[in-house]
Amino acid sequence: MAENAVLEINGLEKSFGALKATDNVSLTLRPGEIHALIGPNGAGKSTLIHQICGTLKQDKGTIHLGGQDVSSLSVADRARLGLGRTFQISSLAGEFSALRNVMLAVQAQQGSSFHFFKPVLKDKSLTEAAMERLSRVGLADRAHVPAAELSHGEKRQLEIAIALALDVRAFLLDEPMAGMGPEGSKTLTRFLDGLRREAPILLVEHDMDAVYALADRISVLVYGRIIATGTVDQIRNDPTVRTAYLGDHA
Numbered sequence: 158m159a160e161n162a163v164l165e166i167n168g169l170e171k172s173f174g175a176l177k178a179t180d181n182v183s184l185t186l187r188p189g190e191i192h193a194l195i196g197p198n199g200a201g202k203s204t205l206i207h208q209i210c211g212t213l214k215q216d217k218g219t220i221h222l223g224g225q226d227v228s229s230l231s232v233a234d235r236a237r238l239g240l241g242r243t244f245q246i247s248s249l250a251g252e253f254s255a256l257r258n259v260m261l262a263v264q265a266q267q268g269s270s271f272h273f274f275k276p277v278l279k280d281k282s283l284t285e286a287a288m289e290r291l292s293r294v295g296l297a298d299r300a301h302v303p304a305a306e307l308s309h310g311e312k313r314q315l316e317i318a319i320a321l322a323l324d325v326r327a328f329l330l331d332e333p334m335a336g337m338g339p340e341g342s343k344t345l346t347r348f349l350d351g352l353r354r355e356a357p358i359l360l361v362e363h364d365m366d367a368v369y370a371l372a373d374r375i376s377v378l379v380y381g382r383i384i385a386t387g388t389v390d391q392i393r394n395d396p397t398v399r400t401a402y403l404g405d406h407a
C-alpha cells in the first residue's frame with residue numbers, strides 16, 4: 158500500500174475484445190486531495206470509474222480502500238465501505254423532498270429497514286441526521302423542496318448530502334460540471350473545493366477551468382494508459398500531455 162492512500166488502484170486492466178480500455182492503470186487518492194482524471198473522449202475514464210465502483214469487473218489488478226482489498230466485492234459492499242459513485246441524478250427520488258431523500262440514505266446506512274412500521278418522517282433521529290447532512294452541503298433551507306424542483310447544482314449538492322449520509326470515504330465524481338452553465342460551474346467549483354474536507358475526490362472532468370482550479374494532482378489518461386500524473390503546473394507544462402490532449406487548453 159502506498160503510504161496514507163485512501164484509495165489505491167494497482168495494475169488495473171480491462172479489455173473489450175481486442176480493445177484495451179484500461180491498460181495497466183495505477184493511481185492513488187490521498188486524504189484531503191482532489192485528484193482529477195482527464196483525457197480525450199474514449200480514453201477509458203468511465204471504464205475506470207466503473208471498475209472502481211464495481212459495476213464492471215477488471216480483468217487484472219487490485220483496488221484497495223483504506224487498506225482493504227475491495228477488488229472482488231459487489232457494488233453494494235463497496236458502497237457500504239464508503240466508496241460510491243456520486244452524481245447519478247436518477248438515484249434521486251424526484252417527488253420526495255430533499256430531506257426525505259437524505260433520510261432514506263441515513264436509514265439505509267443504519268440498516269434500520271426493519272423498523273418499517275415507524276413512519277420515516279416522524280423519526281426524529283433520522284430527521285436530525287438528515288438535516289445535519291443537508292446543512293453541511295448548504296441545502297438546509299431547501300430541505301422541504303421536492304428533489305425534482307431543485308436546480309441542477311442543488312441536485313448535485315443533494316447527491317453529496319446522500320453520499321455523506323452513507324459515510325463516504327472517497328468520492329468518485331463523474332463529470333459534475335456537465336450540463337451546468339458558467340455561473341453554475343463557478344458555484345459548484347467553490348462547493349467541491351470545500352468538499353475535499355469531507356473526503357478526497359477522484360474527479361473525472363472535461364471542464365479544464367474547474368480542473369485547474371480544484372486539482373491537487375492530475376492524471377492524464379490516453380488510450381487506456383496514464384501518460385502523466387502531476388500537479389496542475391507539471392501537467393500544463395508537460396510536452397507529451399500537450400501533444401496528446403491539452404493543446405490549446407494548457
Ligand SMILES: Nc1ncnc2c1ncn2[C@@H]1O[C@H](COP(=O)(O)OP(=O)(O)OP(=O)(O)O)[C@@H](O)[C@H]1O
Pocket residue numbers: 173176178196197198199200201202203204205
Ligand atoms: N461495454 C463496452 N463494450 C465495448 N467497448 C466499450 C464498452 N465500454 C467502453 N468501451 C470502449 O472503451 C473505450 C473507453 O471508453 P470510455 O467510455 O471509458 O471512455 P471515456 O474516457 O469515459 O470517454 P468520454 O470522455 O467520452 O466519456 C472506448 O473506445 C469505448 O468505445
